Amino acid sequence: MLLAGGQGSRLMALTRKVAKPAVPFGGKYRIIDFPLSNCVNSGIDTVGVLTQYQPLELNAYIGNGQPWDLDRSDGGVHILPPYVQEGDKGTWYKGTANAIYQNLSFLEQYDPEYVLILSGDHIYKMDYSEMLLHHRQTKAACTISVMEVPMAEASRFGIMNVDENDRIYEFEEKPKKPRSNLASMGIYIFTWSKLREYLIADEADEKSANDFGKNIIPAMLDAGETMSAYRFSGYWKDVGTIDSLWDANMDMLSADGGFNLYDPDWPIYARAAAQPPHFTGANAEITHSIVTSGCGIYGKVENSVLFHSVTVEEGAQVRYSILMPGTVVKAGAVVEYTIVAERGSIGAGAHVGSAPTGGEDWGITVVAQEVRVGSGSLVPAKAMVTRNVKGVKI
Amino acid sequence: MNDLHGIIFAYRQNPDLRELAQRRNTCSIPYGGRYRLVDFALSNLVNAGVSDVGLIVHTSYQSLLDHVGSGKDWDLSRKHGGLRILPPFGFSGKHQSGHYRGRMDALAGVYSYLQNIRQDHVVLTSGDLAANLPIAEAFEQHLQSGADITALCTPVSQADPRMTNYFTLDSGGAVTDILVSPPVPKGDTSLETYILSKALLLNLVDRCAAHDIPSFSQGVLLAARGRLKLRGYRFDGYAARIQSVADYFQRSMELLDPQVRASLFRPGRPIKTKDQSNPSTYYGPEARSANSLISDGCIIEGTVVNSILSRGVRVEKGARVENCILMQRTSIQSDAVLRYAITDKNVRVCPGRMLMGHGTYPLVIAKNEIV
Numbered sequence: 001m002l003l004a005g006g007q008g009s010r011l012m013a014l015t016r017k018v019a020k021p022a023v024p025f026g027g028k029y030r031i032i033d034f035p036l037s038n039c040v041n042s043g044i045d046t047v048g049v050l051t052q053y054q055p056l057e058l059n060a061y062i063g064n065g066q067p068w069d070l071d072r073s074d075g076g077v078h079i080l081p082p083y084v085q086e087g088d089k090g091t092w093y094k095g096t097a098n099a100i101y102q103n104l105s106f107l108e109q110y111d112p113e114y115v116l117i118l119s120g121d122h123i124y125k126m127d128y129s130e131m132l133l134h135h136r137q138t139k140a141a142c143t144i145s146v147m148e149v150p151m152a153e154a155s156r157f158g159i160m161n162v163d164e165n166d167r168i169y170e171f172e173e174k175p176k177k178p179r180s181n182l183a184s185m186g187i188y189i190f191t192w193s194k195l196r197e198y199l200i201a202d203e204a205d206e207k208s209a210n211d212f213g214k215n216i217i218p219a220m221l222d223a224g225e226t227m228s229a230y231r232f233s234g235y236w237k238d239v240g241t242i243d244s245l246w247d248a249n250m251d252m253l254s255a256d257g258g259f260n261l262y263d264p265d266w267p268i269y270a271r272a273a274a275q276p277p278h279f280t281g282a283n284a285e286i287t288h289s290i291v292t293s294g295c296g297i298y299g300k301v302e303n304s305v306l307f308h309s310v311t312v313e314e315g316a317q318v319r320y321s322i323l324m325p326g327t328v329v330k331a332g333a334v335v336e337y338t339i340v341a342e343r344g345s346i347g348a349g350a351h352v353g354s355a356p357t358g359g360e361d362w363g364i365t366v367v368a369q370e371v372r373v374g375s376g377s378l379v380p381a382k383a384m385v386t387r388n389v390k391g392v393k394i
Numbered sequence: 395m396n397d398l399h400g401i402i403f404a405y406r407q408n409p410d411l412r413e414l415a416q417r418r419n420t421c422s423i424p425y426g427g428r429y430r431l432v433d434f435a436l437s438n439l440v441n442a443g444v445s446d447v448g449l450i451v452h453t454s455y456q457s458l459l460d461h462v463g464s465g466k467d468w469d470l471s472r473k474h475g476g477l478r479i480l481p482p483f484g485f486s487g488k489h490q491s492g493h494y495r496g497r498m499d500a501l502a503g504v505y506s507y508l509q510n511i512r513q514d515h516v517v518l519t520s521g522d523l524a525a526n527l528p529i530a531e532a533f534e535q536h537l538q539s540g541a542d543i544t545a546l547c548t549p550v551s552q553a554d555p556r557m558t559n560y561f562t563l564d565s566g567g568a569v570t571d572i573l574v575s576p577p578v579p580k581g582d583t584s585l586e587t588y589i590l591s592k593a594l595l596l597n598l599v600d601r602c603a604a605h606d607i608p609s610f611s612q613g614v615l616l617a618a619r620g621r622l623k624l625r626g627y628r629f630d631g632y633a634a635r636i637q638s639v640a641d642y643f644q645r646s647m648e649l650l651d652p653q654v655r656a657s658l659f660r661p662g663r664p665i666k667t668k669d670q671s672n673p674s675t676y677y678g679p680e681a682r683s684a685n686s687l688i689s690d691g692c693i694i695e696g697t698v699v700n701s702i703l704s705r706g707v708r709v710e711k712g713a714r715v716e717n718c719i720l721m722q723r724t725s726i727q728s729d730a731v732l733r734y735a736i737t738d739k740n741v742r743v744c745p746g747r748m749l750m751g752h753g754t755y756p757l758v759i760a761k762n763e764i765v
Binding site: 026027028066067253261262267268269270272274275276277278279280281282283284285286287288289290291292293301305306307 | 426427428429466650652655658659664665666667669671672673674675676677678679680681682683684685686687688689690691693698702703
């Protein structure tokens with residue numbers, strides 16, 4: 001069960017029209033491709049995707065699940081939006097646990113032994129079948145995937161305190177004085193009968209926030225259920241903010257960074273656009289960057305991630321930037337430390353973003369979907385451009 | 395449902411393609427980086443609203459089958475109709491050589507399939523033609539003109555005239571003369587794409603079988619003069635028929651011209667191909683790529699100039715690739731130099747090797763070879 005209904009409000013202009021899981025990532029992908037591909041690579045063939053906020057693009061993207069081999073006659077991918085129930089009882093999803101609760105009848109249809117709960121906002125590769133093996137071996141009611149984080153940062157996470165057998169005895173949400181550095185990754189495996197029991201009890205409690213981290217996990221711990229921590233090591237990144245999204249995209253530029261997109265044993269699948277190969281012009285200079293089909297590169301591209309159908313005209317310079325599908329950077333423009341959302345346009349001679357100054361007021365610049373930055377205009381660092389910017393006569 | 399049915403001829407063996415067609419059918423030769431030749435015929439049909447397509451194959455079609463699969467990448471995996479692959483099932487032509495001697499022989503070989511076609515009209519096309527054809531418009535013209543057969547043709551002259559048919563058109567578009575494989579070309583070059591009714595097609599197949607005429611050019615085109623209303627549909631865009639290695643190299647390199655690409659890859663009529671879920675292409679810190687067409691999934695750390703790279707190609711540090719066509723998963727290791735070479739799938743060129751062909755005779759390295 002993949003929770004994909006969140007708005008991702010900290011991605012600001014990037015999630016105005018799409019849910020966070022549908023935000024483009026890593027040249028060819030959208031964020032949701034990572035958990036979905038992990039499912040398929042782990043041998044999971046029945047996936048529910050719970051949607052709520054701005055679902056149109058996400059629904060269209062997932063479609064019948066064919067790119068992930070999830071177009072199946074038995075199982076496959078199911079989009080699960082909230083719905084009106086008998087006697088007008090239906091509501092929006094109130095929290096992560098409530099979202100699953102509202103789909104109990106979906107789960108009952110399949111009557112599984114175990115249920116894996118995922119969120120659609122993390123970039124990582126993980127074999128859930130190994131986590132399931134751990135869950136079965138420890139005979140746990142719930143297994144939570146954890147990873148070690150630096151002690152200094154532990155207070156930003158949900159922290160699991162475990163005994164010598166990695167059995168969880170305490171869970172602390174963003175503790176001021178953390179006693180362990182095992183952070184929850186928001187990936188849970190539940191034994192289905194237990195999950196069902198606790199979801200029904202949680203729904204009956206009117207004071208509950210209906211959230212896994214805040215309610216379900218503490219309730220299970222209080223009741224003395226066997227709760228096991230599954231240790232994960234490897235690349236894992238939350239891409240919930242502009243900075244972390246930019247960072248994680250930059251990580252895709254070097255396999256040494258811990259994430260190898262080119263690994264044939266763990267492919268990440270995506271719905272691809274039918275575009276011809278990209279073309280590099282006679283004066284193109286592309287270094288330490290990734291470029292996708294349909295692009296036309298005639299200028300200079302350094303340390304950047306270019307999605308499909310991006311044009312960088314002659315004399316334009318793109319540095320440390322992320323250009324989402326259909327972006328056009330006109331002749332002589334400079335784009336640096338910037339994220340340009342789909343079909344954005346940067347006018348000739350414009351200068352968008354700037355290199356880090358070390359100051360407080362510096363940050364990544366964002367140009368929202370379909371926004372045109374006029375020729376010759378100057379867009380400063382950390383700006384969030386959501387409307388067309390008028391050009392200036394040069 | 396569109397009233398047009400598609401038949402793609404993909405049975406021909408072509409010795410002039412040397413190593414490229416050694417282990418595959420001409421139609422499954424990689425072209426333009428991420429495509430196979432047959433992608434153009436399939437996409438042209440689908441873009442014209444054709445929902446049922448028969449693909450006639452004979453030998454060495456394993457690679458072609460692997461590529462087209464169920465046809466789902468072209469939206470041709472359907473409950474009714476869709477893509478049907480037609481191997482020579484129960485073919486007992488009069489001639490026992492085992493090969494189809496021509497297109498009429500091939501059509502006779504799939505006769506029961508032809509009888510069951512649900513549409514009233516059929517478009518016959520060739521799987522070795524790279525062009526973005528407006529088949530819907532040609533079909534419209536065919537219906538309005540009342541022609542018996544509409545032949546798609548181009549005023550731009552194509553390769554070897556001895557392997558090509560030519561039409562002379564009058565001002566109204568009617569065919570006034572037909573030249574079959576002439577020594578000297580005259581008129582418009584045939585794109586070997588014809589629209590006709592199902593009834594006429596069956597009639598012609600019967601007639602040719604009865605007279606033992608295996609060739610479409612002989613049995614239909616030449617025999618049609620004075621008996622059938624033959625019209626041309628002139629196509630001005632880019633078209634390339636691939637018939638030899640030199641053709642292949644030259645026609646591939648033409649793709650580096652932006653006008654050729656604009657004619658071949660149109661936003662409204664996309665060319666679709668098998669999806670392989672490749673990541674984007676990565677350029678290393680010292681990479682250089684100029685005037686080249688590069689597919690997804692490549693890792694480029696060396697220099698690539700005037701070249702076309704298929705998916706998953708690797709060019710290591712210090713390696714130099716000029717005027718080359720590198721097919722899927724070719725690996726050019728450090729400091730190797732290649733000029734005017736075509737490397738087939740999975741070729742590996744070891745560090746420091748130097749390989750050079752010439753523009754008129756490019757060096758071809760066969761599939762899976764290690765240099």
